[in-house]
Amino acid sequence: MSTLTRHRWPGLALFALVVALVAVVGGLAAANAGAVYVRLDLPVWAPPQWLFGPAWTVLYILIAISGWLVWEARGFDSSFVPYAVQLVLNALWTPLFFGAGLYGAAFLDISLLWVAILVNIVMFLRRRPVAGRLLAPYLLWVTYAGALNLFIWLNN
Numbered sequence: 158m159s160t161l162t163r164h165r166w167p168g169l170a171l172f173a174l175v176v177a178l179v180a181v182v183g184g185l186a187a188a189n190a191g192a193v194y195v196r197l198d199l200p201v202w203a204p205p206q207w208l209f210g211p212a213w214t215v216l217y218i219l220i221a222i223s224g225w226l227v228w229e230a231r232g233f234d235s236s237f238v239p240y241a242v243q244l245v246l247n248a249l250w251t252p253l254f255f256g257a258g259l260y261g262a263a264f265l266d267i268s269l270l271w272v273a274i275l276v277n278i279v280m281f282l283r284r285r286p287v288a289g290r291l292l293a294p295y296l297l298w299v300t301y302a303g304a305l306n307l308f309i310w311l312n313n
Contacts, residue, residue, distance in 0.1 A: 169225045176221040179244050180213065183251035190255045198312045203305055216298055219291045220244075226288040227281050236280035243273035260310035267303045274299060 194206050204212075224240055246269055254263035274296045282289030 165229065168228060169221070172221040172225040172228070173218075175244070176217045176224075179248045180217050182248040183213075186252035186256040190251070193255050193258075197309055200305070200308045203308075212298060216295050220295060223281060223288040223291040226291070227285050230285045230288075234284070236277070236284055239273050239277040239280060243270055243277055246270040246273055254306065260306065260313065264303070264306045264310050267299060267306050271296070271299050271303055 190209075191206055224237070227236055227240075246266055250263055250266050250270065253259045253266055274292060278289045278292045278296060280289075281292065
């Protein structure tokens with residue numbers, strides 16, 4: 158059995174674990190998110206509350222696979238700096254928004270998250286193109302969520 162084959166699946170499990178920890182931080186901070194969300198003045202284009210769980214589940218899976226694909230092809234290199242930064246910013250958003258009700262700080266966080274994801278995509282595209290493309294839905298969702306965050310900040 159080659160070294161690559163031997164380390165392949167534990168590597169995926171490690172990436173899944175790291176991304177799951179980010180999701181858990183958000184989940185713990187979002188314990189009352191449903192109650193907060195329904196009390197907010199929301200735009201007509203706001204998604205229904207039930208959509209967030211499935212959307213983030215898919216996105217977290219794509220984030221983990223994307224990181225794993227680059228790691229498998231290149232090992233840990235400088236492209237993992239924006240990957241780590243976007244995971245930290247991702248983990249911070251929910252406590253800021255739902256936990257503390259700091260909509261302005263959450264908007265700053267999600268704006269920085271958007272930049273980190275974009276840099277991450279560019280770096281991953283150079284190393285393993287499919288890994289960069291897997292992050293595109295994440296960038297689109299964060300763009301939408303950022304617009305929603307801005308609306309909520311300005312109207313609540």
